[in-house]
Amino acid sequence: MFKKYKFLKISLLSILSLLLVVILFGYWFINLLPARDKTLISKTANEIPYLSENIIPKRGKILAVVTSTPVIEKNQKKTGYELTELSRAYYVFQANGFEVDIASPKGGKPPVVIDDEDMGVYDYAFLNDKEAQHKSKNTIPLSEINVTDYSAVYIVGGKGAMFDLPNNESLQLLIKSLYESNKVVGAVCHGPAALINVKLENGTHLLKDKEVSGFTSKEELFIIPEAKTVFPFLLQEELSSKGANFNEGTMYLEKVSHDKNLITGQNPWSTWKVAETMITQMGYTPKEREITSDELAINVLSTYNSHGKTEAKKMIQKLTKYNNFINRTLIAQHAVIATMKGDISTFYDLVSLVSFLKDLDKK
Numbered sequence: 001m002f003k004k005y006k007f008l009k010i011s012l013l014s015i016l017s018l019l020l021v022v023i024l025f026g027y028w029f030i031n032l033l034p035a036r037d038k039t040l041i042s043k044t045a046n047e048i049p050y051l052s053e054n055i056i057p058k059r060g061k062i063l064a065v066v067t068s069t070p071v072i073e074k075n076q077k078k079t080g081y082e083l084t085e086l087s088r089a090y091y092v093f094q095a096n097g098f099e100v101d102i103a104s105p106k107g108g109k110p111p112v113v114i115d116d117e118d119m120g121v122y123d124y125a126f127l128n129d130k131e132a133q134h135k136s137k138n139t140i141p142l143s144e145i146n147v148t149d150y151s152a153v154y155i156v157g158g159k160g161a162m163f164d165l166p167n168n169e170s171l172q173l174l175i176k177s178l179y180e181s182n183k184v185v186g187a188v189c190h191g192p193a194a195l196i197n198v199k200l201e202n203g204t205h206l207l208k209d210k211e212v213s214g215f216t217s218k219e220e221l222f223i224i225p226e227a228k229t230v231f232p233f234l235l236q237e238e239l240s241s242k243g244a245n246f247n248e249g250t251m252y253l254e255k256v257s258h259d260k261n262l263i264t265g266q267n268p269w270s271t272w273k274v275a276e277t278m279i280t281q282m283g284y285t286p287k288e289r290e291i292t293s294d295e296l297a298i299n300v301l302s303t304y305n306s307h308g309k310t311e312a313k314k315m316i317q318k319l320t321k322y323n324n325f326i327n328r329t330l331i332a333q334h335a336v337i338a339t340m341k342g343d344i345s346t347f348y349d350l351v352s353l354v355s356f357l358k359d360l361d362k363k
Contacts, residue, residue: 045125050289059097060151068104069160070111074230080111081158085271087126092275095287105164107141142170147177157189162231165194172198186278188265189215208243213257213266293327309349323360
């Protein structure tokens with residue numbers, strides 16, 4: 001009896017000790033992250049030099065398309081379009097001389113997904129922009145769009161796009177007409193779902209033999225393990241089934257495919273490059289802008305994935321002037337993802353990079 005009691009006591013102490021270590025590590029980990037910059041919430045477009053200085057004369061119009069789907073029926077989770085995938089592209093187009101209209105299958109006010117952790121200065125500026133808000137809350141029904149008004153179409157992602165964009169005949173006709181007129185078709189994340197049923201005048205799928213990126217099956221299943229039963233299809237599989245050459249990048253890092261006048265991006269972190277590649281394809285040099293904190297973090301993560309921790313540290317040191325600006329929260333999020341995947345080595349490497357960044361910030 002005494003031995004049994006002693007064993008239980010030792011086991012309890014071991015559990016409590018482990019719990020204490022976890023709590024202390026969690027506290028240390030959280031303290032590696034910067035405090036949220038609350039001043040961003042009130043930012044306006046007029047306060048961003050990229051948007052308020054060296055204004056480019058009007059060059060034309062671009063149509064942004066968002067989903068009208070508010071709820072995923074099979075799990076009753078709210079959905080819609082991703083704000084960051086609209087706001088960032090919206091301002092790239094605007095800064096480069098293009099007026100932006102916003103359309104959706106039903107028109108009116110579409111559902112929007114706002115993730116506080118992903119919000120940056122451009123996203124808050126979009127929420128504080130009266131014109132942008134009017135357009136995003138009073139979208140034009142796709143059936144009323146005059147295709148000849150636009151130089152390009154940009155399909156915004158968000159899980160809702162998987163449900164109401166693939167079979168929308170007005171959108172299919174719009175994409176077909178623009179593509180065959182040698183105008184630009186762009187899409188990001190789940191946005192390429194709008195392409196899967198588009199056929200060209202000769203009857204072939206637009207996607208046939210095209211290099212395309214979109215939200216990958218790995219990314220989808222990692223977030224939603226039951227995705228195969230929740231969605232009508234997995235985007236990567238469906239794009240490939242239509243003849244696309246799917247160009248898969250690293251999970252949750254920037255990846256863009258540029259196949260003539262078709263430009264597609266893998267996930268939200270590909271938005272900036274998709275929008276600026278569209279500008280390039282239209283024959284213009286994208287207006288210079290200050291690289292964002294998210295992009296800097298993605299560059300560090302990409303370097304780590306390609307060349308390891310030592311090279312990632314070297315890159316951080318080269319970006320000395322940006323050390324206070326590199327989004328170390330995003331790097332920490334990738335560390336957590338590594339843990340969820342059971343990749344403890346990557347977790348510790350990324351945590352050490354976050355710690356390294358914080359130490360540099362103190363200097």
